[in-house]
Amino acid sequence: MATWPMISVMGGDTSHVSCTDEEALRIYQDMVVLRAFDEKTLTLQRQGRVGTFAPSLGQEAAEIASAHALEPMDWIAPSYRDHGALYVHGLPLDQVILFAMGRSGSYAAGVRALPSSIPIATHLLHAVGLAYALRQRAEPQVAMAYFGDGATSEGDFHEALNFAGVWQVPVIFFCQNNGWAISTAVSHQTHSETLAQKAVAYGIEGIRVDGNDALAVYGVVREARERATEGGGPTLIEAVTYRMGPHTTADDPTRYRPSGELEGHRAQDPLIRLGQYLAGRSILSAEDQERMAADSRDRINEAVARVEAMDPVAVEEMFRHVYQVMPNRLARELRDWGAN
Ligand SMILES: Cc1ncc(C[n+]2csc(CCOP(=O)(O)OP(=O)(O)O)c2C)c(N)n1
Ligand SMILES: [Mg+2]
Structure with a gap:
């Protein structure tokens, strides 16, 4: 059986759409914001100030770099874990926090994002519908759905890919394969060697990318976007990453994660990798990194204070x-x- 190639750019592959240094720095900055948001929200959840929450720890490159590759007038259909993608796509921090607190007011007029989908894979069909509408209206944009490896076992995933292929609409299916669907490992989810190869059956492009390589993620989403807007049809992207935290705050991964697995993934921490890459290009110093982390914490603390000062929800x-x-x-x- 042919192995599906995994695209990686930080390792030196220059054949993909590249990210400017300025864009890479903005991606890094937003990844820092997402990590600070995660840390704060976990603390708030432990204090009973935020409800059940799904952290992005370890998936920041996939989530943030993919959203950076889109244009503001594109549509996104996020899942419950994609706070960072919503933020990059224009949802103000206060509103992202309102969502985590389960409060109303978590949407901003004019931001082309669907509400985060809690049901697995249902929003893939909505993304196909959005893409169909974009084409009907001759708007040169795409719709992108965010989902996980577990979603590929749902009927909705297959229906969405099938009709996207039949209609050749401008949709991108962005799958973050983080190794687990709660306590179900990918190897128990599918006998396919990769998730990307599932695209073949529907006659659409399938791309497998190192999801912890922010530059590679940016490049392949940019390429999928160009293909879609030029009439080249949909793309399924499998971003191979790793969920370093629990599924949600209601989960205890030590009950099912094999010992040593997490430690093996620490070296692939996407924030450290991008930081080292940018430092190697002399555009990010250790002081810059510390300042960005401190600024992000301040911004999030201020946003939490604003949100908590709001009137109780009616x-x-x-x-x-x-x-x-x-x-x-x-x-x-x-x-x-x-x-x-
Ligand atoms: C239709 C449906 N079935 C079951 C669930 C319960 N559920 C919540 S998260 C989850 C696992 C999803 O895993 P994956 O798609 O890999 O996404 P991840 O959480 O890893 O990002 C399940 C089964 C649900 N929310 N919706
Ligand atoms: Mg998963």
């Missing part, structure tokens, strides 16, 4: 944005809450 907020016209049973429930 009960009726729970009922809004669900139906255009509220069904009677919900109206009754709302009355029973004494909110009306």
Whole structure:
């Protein structure tokens, strides 16, 4: 069986769309923000100030560099872990934090992002629909769905790839293969050697990239975007990364992760790798790194303080944005809450 190549740019492959030093620095900066956001949110969750939360530790390159490769008028369909992609795509930090706190007001008008999908893989179909609409309207943009390795076992994944292929719409399926779907390892998820090769069955491009190599991720998403906007159809990208933290704050990975596995992945920490790469090009010093980390922590602390100073959420907020016209049973429930 042919092995599927894994694209890596930091190792010296120059055949892909390259990222300027300025863009690479912006990606690094946003990866630092995401790591600081994760750390703060985990602390807040332990204090009962944030609900269940899915951290991105270890996946920052995949999440941030992919979003940097898009244009503001592209659509994204994120999953519950993709706070960083939402932030890069224009959702203000305060609103990202509101979402983590399970509060209303976590959307910004004009930001082309769907609400984060908690159901696995349902939003891939929505992304295909968005891409179909973009083409109908002759808008030269793409839609990109973010999802995990576990999502590739859902029927929705296969339906989405099938119709994307049939219709040749400008959609990118960005799969972060982080090794695990909660406690299910990828090897128990599929007998395919790679996830990228699943594209072949649907007649679309399949790309496998080192998801901890921010420059490679940026390059392949940029290329997929160009292909899609030029009428070349959809792409499935498998970004091979590793979830260094728990699935969510409700999970304890020590119960299923083989001992030593996490340690083996530490050397691939995407933030350290990009930091070293930029330092090697003399555009990022140790002081810059410390200053960025401190600035990010300050910005997040300030955003949390602003959000926590907001008025408590009104009960009726729970009922809004669900139906255009509220069904009677919900109206009754709302009355029973004494909110009306
Ligand atoms: C349709 C559906 N089935 C089951 C679940 C429960 N569930 C939540 S996360 C998850 C694992 C998803 O793993 P993966 O797609 O690899 O994404 P990751 O969390 O690793 O980013 C499951 C099964 C769900 N949210 N939706
Ligand atoms: Mg996963």
